[in-house]
Amino acid sequence: MSKKPLILVTNDDGINAPGIRTLIHVMNTIGEVVVVAPNSPQSGMGHAITLDSTLYVEKIIIDEGPQTEYSCSGTPADCVKLAIREKLTRKPDLCVSGINHGSNSSINVIYSGTMSAAIEAGIEGIPAIGFSLLDYAWSANFEHTKAFLKTIAENVLKNGLPQGIVLNVNIPNLAKNEIKGIKICRQARANWVEEFDKRKTPQGKDYYWLTGKFVNLDGGEDTDEWALEHGYVSVVPTQFDLTAHHYLKNLNDWNLND
Template sequence: MAEKPLILVTNDDGINAPGIRTLIEVMNQLGDVVVVAPDSPQSGMGHAITLYSTLFADPVKIDNGPQTEYSCSGTPADCVKIAIREILNRTPDLCVSGINHGSNASINVIYSGTMSAAIEAGIEGIPAIGFSLLDYGHDANFEPSKPYVKTIAEHVLKHGLPEGIVLNVNIPNLNKEAIKGIKVSRQARANWVEEFDKRQTPQGKDYYWLTGKFVNLDGGEDTDEWALENHYVSIVPTQFDLTAHHFINDIKNWNLND
């Protein structure tokens, strides 16, 4: 009998978040699942790793599913590292991260712990996908996401991904009938216009809350933001090589060694 695919599941909202519980449920239909996820919310951690404190990864049993689970004290990237080096007995065939509570489209990919976990797996040569639903609520309805999560994961298991590429998948917050399908997209040019809400403690010490609004500067109809606004699931192939290859020759023409 052929060995089932080994699937590593992680996230940044914490091991008890509804999104990851949904992702585990779907992945159990596709292979043998091992979960290594943060023991508390780690949203916005990006690719942070733990260097100056201890890490714990404790076995847990959260539901009656067949998966094996570990609750980790570290960041999403830590979870993938410790899974690969200490927990798994072979290299996983797939790593899936999410389902995130909230968008990781456009510039959000830079800040996302969800996507950083997928990218960490990609660095290790493991096909990886980050899934996000455009609903920040703890009570978000993940049911319409399930067929898209399963379909995309099945195709990655079948076809693999090129070295250095992971998938950033965002799903609109709509019922199943309203989602039109899947669009392969590029990352939209957009950013957060940020402000700090400055307040004072009763003792007179200043403190700040980060606020802001998301501004889409991209009018293209081939972007993730366009796809989501038009009721499509977006897939953006994302690379972790940040080199601006097109600008290398321009810098060489500066004659820096003259």
Template sequence: MSEKKPLILVTNDDGITAPGIRALIKIMNTLGEVYVVAPDSPQSGMGHAITLNDTLYCNQVNIVESEPQKEYSCSGTPVDCVKIGVNEILKRKPDLCVSGINHGSNSSINVIYSGTMSAAVEAGTQGIPSIGFSLLDYSLDADFTPILEHVETIVKQCLINGMPKGVVLNVNLPKLPKDKIKGIKICRQADGRWEEKFDKRVTPLGKDYYWLTGEFINEDKGEDTDEWALANGFISIVPTQFDLTAHHAIKEINNWDL
């Protein structure tokens, strides 16, 4: 890191008052000049959604008076927060964007649904080194203390080394006491899927409605995956790319009679 403080954009999908982002902000304040642009309400599962057919509001707020960061509460999605933060609020392109700390896992296939990771991906598409952090604890009372040292280490290494072009990091942290976390593993995304179920109910007026439920199925037995790492007490880091081209399939499809 240079002597000049890095400019860090912090966002999330659980909302600007969520305990996870408040913990992340405290760490970032020790590392750089911090701007927070985060949703004014929970936006979990929004993926890479953006607001096109509605107005966007972004208001400066002061959640914790004793903290030095500048904060803005946005009516939009996590991706909206990054777009408006980078293009309207920050005085220059940030040196780093961090998203989270999410309450709950974003490992395996969950990465494509995640508002947390989509915010990081959006920053990555704009050439900003970016990391999404998630703790495997969905509770509003989740304890982030055991993982904070590791979060700081990962961010420092990113600031020192930079990020490979076209890559953002998907970091998932196990719900374990500090002394039970075995270390950090660089992984691939596990081949998992959701077996969806819908809980069908009826309103008092007789109209059907549904709650999406389901079960996550990990079909990958590899010991180099994020799911394996997390199940075995490690923090997983998956380098995630946003070029969705299936390069390995180009040759095969070129052989089609098109």
């Protein structure tokens, strides 16, 4: 009898978030599930890790199911590190992160705690996927995501992923019958144009709220932003090697050693 795949589940919205509860439910239909996730929201943490304070991990039960769950006081990347080194009896066959409440398309992948958890797993040689739904509401409806979660996760388990690549999956906030399918994409060239709302405390001290707008500078029809805007689930193969390989030759032509 073949052993069930071991699936590590984590996120950045916290272990109680509706998104991760949906992801756990779906992964339970595929394999043996162990959850190690933050005990409070960690959105926008990027690939931060805890270096200057203690970490706590507590085994908990949130709802019925065969999964084993731990809440962690650290960041999403901390959760993956602790899971691999302390809580898992063997290397997981898959790590899934999410479902994030909100988009992680385009440049958002840089800031995303959801994707950083997946990337941390990828660094360890574990096939990994970050899932996000384009709905920031805590009460978001994740029902229509289930079929896509299962299809993509099963395909990764079947086909594997090359070393150094993880998948960034974003799902439109549409009814299931309105989603046209899954599209393989590249990351759009887009960014946030930030502004700071400057205010004063009653004591006269300045403080700031970060605001801004998202600007898509990419007109391509092969991007994640285009796919999402046109009703497709976007899947972007994402690498954590940030070397600009195409520019190495140019730098070697500089007279840096003269």
